């Protein structure tokens with residue numbers, strides 16, 4: 001449904017997007033991940049027609065950008081964009097009008113979207129009196145008022161507490177089940193892991209890796225990861241190297257990549273003679289892959 005093909009963009013002499021290509025199908029949640037300054041917001045701005053690409057093409061359902069293709073996209077930007085002093089319903093009706101809906105359609109869509117995001121009972125509440133989580137859901141409702149086929153959610157859960165985050169996640173799942181395509185940016189890798197069917201990781205405007213979580217696991221040739229806490233890290237690392245285990249530091253955690261499934265007892269036997277305070281086995285997480293890819297430890301080019 002959405003195809004982004006070899007997009008390039010520079011601000012002055014600084015090129016921030018380099019031949020960026022990806023595609024999103026109906027009902028798919030696609031996570032566009034990358035460190036600060038990677039180019040995610042620039043890409044979103046191009047998608048939404050806010051800025052022009054220097055080169056490359058964005059198509060929706062095979063069509064080049066036009067007023068009609070733009071109406072197929074809804075955007076909930078990082079910062080809430082509703083009018084604080086209007087009620088939820090007034091905001092929705094106003095945004096509906098901006099998208100060219102007539103009065104009747106505005107009314108109908110306002111009610112439908114408020115119900116979809118679980119805010120029907122707050123229709124007459126002034127927007128700024130809503131909790132942070134409700135305000136994010138109102139922003140999402142505004143992005144949906146014109147029934148877009150693709151919704152862009154730019155860091156939809158930043159700053160939300162866990163309950164509010166769950167509500168937004170539920171809403172994203174609901175939209176996806178209704179066949180809406182979703183482009184999600186987030187710095188919360190657990191969020192992307194839970195919600196996204198496919199993930200693209202970009203850095204400095206280059207797509208470094210793309211695929212489902214299972215496909216991305218190829219970046220870490222391990223069955224599992226063992227996080228080990230030891231007062232003598234050097235000894236443990238030396239032993240791991242002898243045994244042929246790769247190792248990484250994730251923050252303060254020392255992690256060994258286990259090339260095959262191993263019982264805890266067997267792992268402990270590997271480190272016999274070395275004091276181990278604690279040990280934890282875990283599957284390869286998106287976080288591990290993301291670190292690997294964005295720190296260029298292992299590099300696998302993505303074919304555009």
Ligand SMILES: Nc1ncnc2c1ncn2[C@@H]1O[C@H](COP(=O)(O)OP(=O)(O)OP(=O)(O)O)[C@@H](O)[C@H]1O
Nearest residue numbers: 011012014016034035036037038039040041042043
């Ligand atoms: N209007 C602008 N003029 C000049 N440079 C810009 C402009 N907007 C963004 N940039 C630069 O382009 C690069 C990409 O920025 P962008 O905001 O797209 O990254 P991002 O991945 O969205 O970052 P974040 O995760 O922090 O939101 C950065 O180096 C940024 O400083």
